[in-house]
Amino acid sequence: MENKDIIVKNSGVIKLQSFDDFPDGNISIAEGKKSVPFEIKRVYFINNLFNKKSVRGKHAHKKLEQIIFCVNGRFTLDFDDGVNKQSIVLEDAHSGIRLGPMLWHEMRGFSNDCVILVLASDYYNEDDYIRNYDEFLKVVNNIK
Numbered sequence: 111m112e113n114k115d116i117i118v119k120n121s122g123v124i125k126l127q128s129f130d131d132f133p134d135g136n137i138s139i140a141e142g143k144k145s146v147p148f149e150i151k152r153v154y155f156i157n158n159l160f161n162k163k164s165v166r167g168k169h170a171h172k173k174l175e176q177i178i179f180c181v182n183g184r185f186t187l188d189f190d191d192g193v194n195k196q197s198i199v200l201e202d203a204h205s206g207i208r209l210g211p212m213l214w215h216e217m218r219g220f221s222n223d224c225v226i227l228v229l230a231s232d233y234y235n236e237d238d239y240i241r242n243y244d245e246f247l248k249v250v251n252n253i254k
């Protein structure tokens with residue numbers, strides 16, 4: 111996955127430095143304000159994604175910056191800036207996708223072994239979420 115593959119706004123590919131110690135494992139490093147272009151205030155992970163029909167996300171953030179990684183297995187990320195929409199399969203543990211402000215995003219198609227890791231620029235704040243798609247379109251169109 112390369113930066114040129116991303117057509118939605120406020121996004122991009124973040125590649126972490128990674129060392130392959132095969133057969134003894136890999137190590138990948140994320141550093142705030144270095145490979146990750148913001149100070150990391152929160153880290154969360156999502157696992158036990160056994161429901162094949164599960165769709166997570168379904169929101170946009172007003173201000174939050176995040177980088178989303180699939181550190182094990184795979185899933186499909188659908189994201190949408192209000193004009194452009196695209197879908198990407200995440201399966202490369204050290205390549206993350208920037209989820210900048212005002213990007214509607216959904217995660218689906220999880221493999222049983224999928225583990226999602228997210229680095230976020232701020233603490234959890236429900237007021238930063240837009241969880242209604244029509245409201246998202248209204249806000250994004252007022253910004254333009």
Ligand code: T46
Pocket residue numbers: 152154156166167168176178209228233234
């Ligand atoms: C995002 C995508 C990629 C907290 O209390 N603190 C937290 O830091 C987070 C992330 C969640 N929660 C609570 C809020 C809900 O009651 O955990 C519950 C599940 O959260 P949500 O339904 O928002 O989970 P996802 O997977 O739909 O979205 C999450 C993040 O919330 C969101 O910011 O961009 O992952």
